[in-house]
Structures are given as C-alpha cells and as structure tokens.
Amino acid sequence: MEISSEELAGRRMMRVMLFTAVFSAMSVFTFNIVLPELRAEFGIDLSQASWLSSGYLLVYAIGSVIYGKLANRYRLKNLLTFGLIAFAVGSLVGFASTAFWQALAGRLLQAAGAAVVPAAAMLIPIRYFPPERRGGAMSMTAAGLALGTAIGPAVAALVLAALEWRWLFVPPVLVLALVPFFRKYVNDDPAPNPGKIDWPGAALLAATVTFALLGTTYLSGWLFAAAALMLCLLAWRLATASDPFVQPALFRNRSYSSGLAMVALISCIASGMALLPPVLLADVYGLDSGWIGFALVPAAAASSALSRMGGKLADRKGDSSLYTLASGLLMLCFTLLAVFSGAAPVWTIASFLIFGSVGQTFLQVSFSISLSKTLSKEQAGVGMGLMTMTNFIVGGMAASVYGLLLDMDTHGWNPLAAGKNAGMFANVFGGFLILHAGLLAYYRMRLRPGRLTKRPLPAEGR
Numbered sequence: 001m002e003i004s005s006e007e008l009a010g011r012r013m014m015r016v017m018l019f020t021a022v023f024s025a026m027s028v029f030t031f032n033i034v035l036p037e038l039r040a041e042f043g044i045d046l047s048q049a050s051w052l053s054s055g056y057l058l059v060y061a062i063g064s065v066i067y068g069k070l071a072n073r074y075r076l077k078n079l080l081t082f083g084l085i086a087f088a089v090g091s092l093v094g095f096a097s098t099a100f101w102q103a104l105a106g107r108l109l110q111a112a113g114a115a116v117v118p119a120a121a122m123l124i125p126i127r128y129f130p131p132e133r134r135g136g137a138m139s140m141t142a143a144g145l146a147l148g149t150a151i152g153p154a155v156a157a158l159v160l161a162a163l164e165w166r167w168l169f170v171p172p173v174l175v176l177a178l179v180p181f182f183r184k185y186v187n188d189d190p191a192p193n194p195g196k197i198d199w200p201g202a203a204l205l206a207a208t209v210t211f212a213l214l215g216t217t218y219l220s221g222w223l224f225a226a227a228a229l230m231l232c233l234l235a236w237r238l239a240t241a242s243d244p245f246v247q248p249a250l251f252r253n254r255s256y257s258s259g260l261a262m263v264a265l266i267s268c269i270a271s272g273m274a275l276l277p278p279v280l281l282a283d284v285y286g287l288d289s290g291w292i293g294f295a296l297v298p299a300a301a302a303s304s305a306l307s308r309m310g311g312k313l314a315d316r317k318g319d320s321s322l323y324t325l326a327s328g329l330l331m332l333c334f335t336l337l338a339v340f341s342g343a344a345p346v347w348t349i350a351s352f353l354i355f356g357s358v359g360q361t362f363l364q365v366s367f368s369i370s371l372s373k374t375l376s377k378e379q380a381g382v383g384m385g386l387m388t389m390t391n392f393i394v395g396g397m398a399a400s401v402y403g404l405l406l407d408m409d410t411h412g413w414n415p416l417a418a419g420k421n422a423g424m425f426a427n428v429f430g431g432f433l434i435l436h437a438g439l440l441a442y443y444r445m446r447l448r449p450g451r452l453t454k455r456p457l458p459a460e461g462r
Contacts, residue, residue: 135314142364
C-alpha cells in the first residue's frame with residue numbers, strides 16, 4: 001500500500017503529538033494532590049485553592065474550540081508554536097510565584113497554551129489521513145493521554161517527596177523541545193476564505209460554559225440563570241451575525257448534533273470512571289493515597305499500551321466495530337464493579353478497572369473517528385473543538401454531581417456490597433451499565449457507518 005508524502009508527514013507529526021499529549025495530560029490534574037498544602041501556605045479556603053484545577057480545566061476546554069476556529073485562519077504550525085510557548089511560559093510564571101494569584105495566573109496561562117494540543121490532535125488526522133486510516137493516528141494521541149494520566153501521579157509524588165509544590169510547574173517546560181519538530185513537519189495552509197473571527201460570539205460561548213460549570217460546582221440558582229441568559233444571547237448572536245463563531249448549519253447536521261449529545265453522556269460516565277474508583281478504594285477498602293495510586297496504575301498502563309491496537313482495529317474493521325468492543329468492555333467493568341464492590345479483594349477491583357480504562361480509551365478513539373466523518377473540512381476545527389469542550393465541561397459538571405451522590409446515605413440493591421457507601425457505588429455502577437447499553441443501542445441504530453452522513457455546510461466566510 002503506497003503512502004502519500006502528506007500522510008507520511010502526518011505520521012511523524014502524530015509521533016511528536018504523542019509526547020506532547022503526555023505533558024498535556026499530566027498537567028490537567030497534577031495540582032489536585034497539593035490543594036491542602038496551598039490552602040495552608042496562602043491562608044485560603046479549599047474552594048479558592050481548587051481553582052488551580054477547575055480554572056485550568058475551564059480555560060483548557062474553551063481554548064480547544066478557539067484554537068480549532070483559528071486553525072482556519074492561521075497555519076497550524078504557528079498556532080502550535082504559540083500554544084506550546086505559552087504553556088512553558090505559564091509554567092515558569094507558576095514556578096516563580098510567591099502569591100496565590102501568581103500561581104493561578106501561571107496555571108491559566110498554562111491552560112491557554114496547552115489547549116492547542118487537543119485541537120491539533122483532532123485536526124492533524126482529519127487533514128493528513130484518509131478516513132479509513134484515521135484510527136491509528138487518533139490512537140497515538142489517546143496513548144499519550146493515557147500514559148500521561150498513568151505517570152502523572154507518580155511524577156507528582158516523586159517531585160513532592162524531594163521538593164516543594166512549585167516544582168510541579170517544571171515538567172511542562174520540556175515541551176519547548178518539541179516545537180522544532182512541529183515547525184519541521186507541519187506544513188499546512190489556512191483556509192482560502194477564513195472570514196473574520198466572531199469574538200463576541202466566542203465570549204458568549206465562554207461565558208455560557210463558565211456560568212454553567214460554576215452553577216454546578218456551587219449549586220447556585222443565580223449562576224444557572226446567568227448561564228441560561230448567556231445561552232440565549234449566544235443563540236441570538238449565532239442567528240444574526242454575518243459570520244458567527246459557530247455556523248448554525250453545524251447543529252442542523254443531525255449526525256453531528258446527535259453525536260455531540262452522546263459525547264455529553266459518555267463524558268458523564270467517563271468522569272465517574274475517573275472520580276469514583278479512588279473514592280471506592282479509600283472509603284470502602286481503607287487505602288491511603290499512595291496505595292490508591294499504585295492500584296490505578298495497571299489500568300492506565302494497559303490503556304496506554306493497547307490504544308494503538310484499538311486504532312488499528314478501527315482502521316481494519318471500522319470504527320463501529322471498535323465502538324461495540326469498547327462498549328462491551330465498559331459494560332463488563334460496570335457489571336463486575338456493581339456486583340463485587342465491597343465484596344472482592346482490592347487486587348480484583350484493580351483488575352476490573354483494566355476493562356473500563358481500555359474500554360474508555362477505545363471509545364474515545366472510535367467516537368472521535370465517527371464524529372469527524374460527519375464534518376466538512378471547513379467545519380472540522382470548530383466541530384471537533386466543540387466535542388473536546390463538551391467532553392471536559394460536562395465531565396467537570398458531572399464530578400460535582402457525583403460528590404453529592406456520595407454524601408447521601410443510600411442503601412444499594414446488592415446484598416454483597418459491604419462497607420461505607422458500598423451500596424451507593426453498586427447503584428452508580430449499575431446505572432452506568434444501563435446507560436452504556438442504551439448508548440450502544442442508539443449508536444447501532446442511528447450513528448453506525450452507513451447512517452453517518454456528512455451534510456454540506458457553507459464554508460466559513462462565504
């Protein structure tokens with residue numbers, strides 16, 4: 001099989017993107033473990049300290065959409081150069097911080113730069129690979145994200161064992177070494193008619209998701225009302241602007257809009273998979289944070305090691321086959337966790353999580369491929385950026401809901417569940433099982449290949 005020079009360049013870029021994704025993933029949740037230390041040093045409460053993580057997540061999610069939009073106007077190599085330099089500069093600002101606002105500014109600048117990574121990771125496979133070979137390309141980013149998630153806690157623990165928390169800002173500076181490779185291999189041109197950037201529309205989108213996330217975090221009706229108001233203003237702006245930030249025709253593409261709704265539900269479950277197992281191991285099994293980290297490493301390592309296999313399977317058998325396999329692995333994981341949480345030993349629970357982690361990675365790859373096929377090249381940047389933003393924002397909102405659920409004193413259906421909150425865990429994992437079964441049925445009926453259609457959309461700026 002002859003490989004075009006364009007696809008060969010794309011393969012080189014995705015290898016570099018794998019390492020970039022490692023640093024990006026490591027940075028997302030690194031500071032969660034030092035929030036008590038920050039609270040004590042700066043005399044702030046936990047909700048303020050948590051903005052080092054939640055603020056990063058918010059800017060990272062919104063930034064991925066903005067970079068996707070900018071990729072139609074500017075060369076991707078220049079956006080990557082700008083973003084990675086900003087990522088490193090933010091790290092240096094945080095490292096030199098002597099006050100909390102300086103550390104927060106460093107984190108937000110980090111996020112504003114790192115947001116170019118998910119945007120580029122989605123665009124490079126679309127621009128450089130034919131649809132039948134995107135799986136292998138997208139799986140490389142998934143491998144980097146899984147690897148970063150796996151080694152992030154270990155690196156943080158090693159750094160904190162010998163140095164203070166500010167040194168957690170240092171590892172991302174290494175991304176500067178990757179900039180020359182992107183400058184060498186990325187060779188694309190902006191769209192011929194990119195149009196203007198609708199910055200008021202971008203600001204309204206950012207305001208909508210910010211108020212929605214804050215409303216969920218603080219359970220504030222006023223913040224939810226502000227989010228609803230911003231959403232109405234955003235809808236008005238998209239309908240009346242001559243060149244809106246997001247073309248309304250994008251949402252009239254039923255395959256894309258249905259897929260985006262599925263992304264929201266999948267993100268809710270993925271957030272539970274990230275949040276609930278550590279709490280289960282702590283509350284039900286009494287493990288301390290160090291042992292919890294060790295218990296989660298096998299699942300993350302398996303996910304990183306097998307992600308490439310998932311991409312190759314998608315290329316050979318189709319993304320529908322990979323989605324079915326991923327959903328089966330997740331449903332197996334949730335069935336085992338729902339039945340045996342609190343009853344099986346710790347090592348057994350850790351082995352169950354391998355099915356869920358690998359399934360989640362396969363699901364991410366397969367659904368990214370499926371959704372990319374519904375988009376024209378003109379809309380790929382903002383369309384995939386919206387998918388990334390939905391993934392992060394809905395996941396962050398769901399995490400707040402899970403925290404409320406775990407505070408409830410609820411009896412579970414499973415008589416085997418024993419220990420504090422074991423019944424609640426059984427209920428939640430059982431709910432995940434039912435939800436994934438419904439999503440699989442819907443996908444097979446409505447979004448499988450053959451039903452996916454790429455509707456012609458107006459090119460931006462025309």
